[in-house]
Amino acid sequence: MSSAAHKGTDLVLVDTAGRLHTKVNLMEELKKLRRIVEKTPGALQEVLLVIDATTGQNGLTQARVFAEAVDVTGVVLTKLDGTAKGGIVVAIQGELGLPVKLVGVGESAADLVAFDPEEFAEALLG
Numbered sequence: 803m804s805s806a807a808h809k810g811t812d813l814v815l816v817d818t819a820g821r822l823h824t825k826v827n828l829m830e831e832l833k834k835l836r837r838i839v840e841k842t843p844g845a846l847q848e849v850l851l852v853i854d855a856t857t858g859q860n861g862l863t864q865a866r867v868f869a870e871a872v873d874v875t876g877v878v879l880t881k882l883d884g885t886a887k888g889g890i891v892v893a894i895q896g897e898l899g900l901p902v903k904l905v906g907v908g909e910s911a912a913d914l915v916a917f918d919p920e921e922f923a924e925a926l927l928g
């Protein structure tokens with residue numbers, strides 16, 4: 803964060819690898835990351851939880867734990883290009899009020915696109 807401020811960087815993406823909601827020490831680390839980002843006023847823009855469309859009920863458990871730990875602002879639903887429909891985000895929104903902000907429909911950066919609720923609902927029900 804201080805390096806970014808020093809260089810006048812526009813955007814810092816903090817990506818955590820292999821984090822499991824069941825690993826208490828890793829979740830504590832995540833909370834610490836949030837606290838560090840928050841030291842810079844106005845820096846914290848989004849806290850996104852990435853959920854794989856193939857995730858079932860466990861996605862809701864994950865969302866609960868991550869939301870509690872770091873106050874998630876939205877969900878990124880990946881792998882919507884496969885057969886999975888990602889219906890768990892409906893339960894996540896219902897219980898935690900977390901909106902889906904982006905969806906992944908492939909492996910390139912350009913495949914991360916804005917969430918289209920209508921298209922999603924049609925695919926889910928159709």
Ligand SMILES: Nc1nc2c(ncn2[C@@H]2O[C@H](COP(=O)(O)OP(=O)(O)OP(=O)(O)O)[C@@H](O)[C@H]2O)c(=O)[nH]1
Nearest residue numbers: 818819820821852880881882883905906907908909
């Ligand atoms: N088809 C498809 N593949 C995806 C999508 N999103 C990610 N992938 C692929 O899934 C694999 C895992 O993606 P990562 O971004 O490394 O997953 P991750 O959750 O960050 O994994 P960790 O960093 O190990 O926790 C990679 O091969 C990605 O290219 C998607 O929307 N569609």
Ligand SMILES: [Mg+2]
Nearest residue numbers: 817818819820
């Ligand atoms: Mg990763």
